[in-house]
Amino acid sequence: MRNSFVRFVFAGALLAASLVAxxxxxxxxxxxxxxxxxxxxxxxxxxxxxLGRWLGDADAQRIAPWKAFDDAYFVGACWVSAWxxxxxxxxxxxxxxxxxxxxxLLANVRKAGFDPQDIRYVFITHGHFDHAGGAxxxxxxxxxxxxxxxxxxxxxxxxxxxxxAGKPGAWEMIPRDIVAKDGDSWTLGGRTVTLLETxxxxxxxxxxxxxxxxGARAYRAxxxxxxxxxxxQNARQVELYIDSVERLxxxxxxxxxxxxxHLTTHPFATGLMEQRSxxxxxxxxxxxxxxxxxxxHKQLEALESGAKERLVIEQAKDKK
Ligand SMILES: [Zn+2]
Numbered sequence: 001m002r003n004s005f006v007r008f009v010f011a012g013a014l015l016a017a018s019l020v021a022x023x024x025x026x027x028x029x030x031x032x033x034x035x036x037x038x039x040x041x042x043x044x045x046x047x048x049x050x051l052g053r054w055l056g057d058a059d060a061q062r063i064a065p066w067k068a069f070d071d072a073y074f075v076g077a078c079w080v081s082a083w084x085x086x087x088x089x090x091x092x093x094x095x096x097x098x099x100x101x102x103x104x105l106l107a108n109v110r111k112a113g114f115d116p117q118d119i120r121y122v123f124i125t126h127g128h129f130d131h132a133g134g135a136x137x138x139x140x141x142x143x144x145x146x147x148x149x150x151x152x153x154x155x156x157x158x159x160x161x162x163x164x165a166g167k168p169g170a171w172e173m174i175p176r177d178i179v180a181k182d183g184d185s186w187t188l189g190g191r192t193v194t195l196l197e198t199x200x201x202x203x204x205x206x207x208x209x210x211x212x213x214x215g216a217r218a219y220r221a222x223x224x225x226x227x228x229x230x231x232x233q234n235a236r237q238v239e240l241y242i243d244s245v246e247r248l249x250x251x252x253x254x255x256x257x258x259x260x261x262h263l264t265t266h267p268f269a270t271g272l273m274e275q276r277s278x279x280x281x282x283x284x285x286x287x288x289x290x291x292x293x294x295x296x297h298k299q300l301e302a303l304e305s306g307a308k309e310r311l312v313i314e315q316a317k318d319k320k
Contacts, residue, residue: 025050029078034268058100065108069212075108077101080130081265087189090120094223098133124149125225126205127157129171136172147177152204200241201226214288221261227269235314241307249300260293
């Protein structure tokens with residue numbers, strides 16, 4: 001009797017565990033399905049519980065690091081990016097992920113063959129927890145790194161962390177380190193990263209410009225700092241968003257050094273993991289799938305048209 005009861009409980013536990021395993025909303029890291037789930041969240045303002053659990057699940061979010069270019073490695077998680085730009089004189093890192101994923105970021109840097117202690121600059125795109133939430137761990141662990149944000153970006157990150165104190169999802173932000181402004185740049189090992197202030201997604205959002213290499217070819221690349229309209233407060237912010245997107249689009253269309261590569265902050269936003277599969281199958285002589293000026297222009301146009309729709313809504317609210 002007792003034994004069969006134990007077996008019954010054990011079988012129940014196994015069944016529950018298998019149901020939990022099946023409850024993951026995505027199989028792997030598919031951009032279209034993840035993008036659709038976020039669209040739904042954006043429209044309804046309510047996050048599906050399965051999506052919320054998945055975002056915080058270190059196992060579900062784990063992605064092996066991969067080389068996007070000779071000198072650009074994805075070291076992030078399924079839903080949010082971190083990019084390592086190595087040089088012989090120390091490395092740049094863009095964005096910090098958030099807990100519980102930042103330890104994985106450091107493991108990914110090591111797996112890619114680099115020493116995290118060689119990271120000299122950590123560039124943070126903006127003050128939301130998914131990009132800045134790992135800064136505290138990185139500051140404790142990376143002894144040689146400085147952290148870069150815009151003045152408004154620092155203020156937003158610190159205010160955002162303070163607002164969450166004591167609540168579920170609380171996170172810690174580091175004090176201001178390097179306070180950067182538009183056009184500031186940092187060079188290591190002959191490689192330069194330039195910060196652009198691109199207010200819109202938040203008012204303190206920064207985008208970063210740098211070169212990446214594919215064999216003998218160098219390409220101008222950008223990490224656009226903020227993509228969504230999730231934190232819009234008013235029409236003025238949407239106007240700034242549109243100005244920033246138009247500015248990035250002009251850089252993409254530059255006659256002299258067009259930006260042709262977008263190393264995104266959220267993989268699902270640009271189909272990054274699918275491009276990674278194409279890259280893995282690439283044969284010698286094939287074009288690099290991430291060199292895609294037309295694709296970047298299309299992404300920026302889509303951001304702009306979404307923002308223009310939102311502007312009408314915000315202007316109507318402002319009139320009330
Ligand atoms: Zn954000």
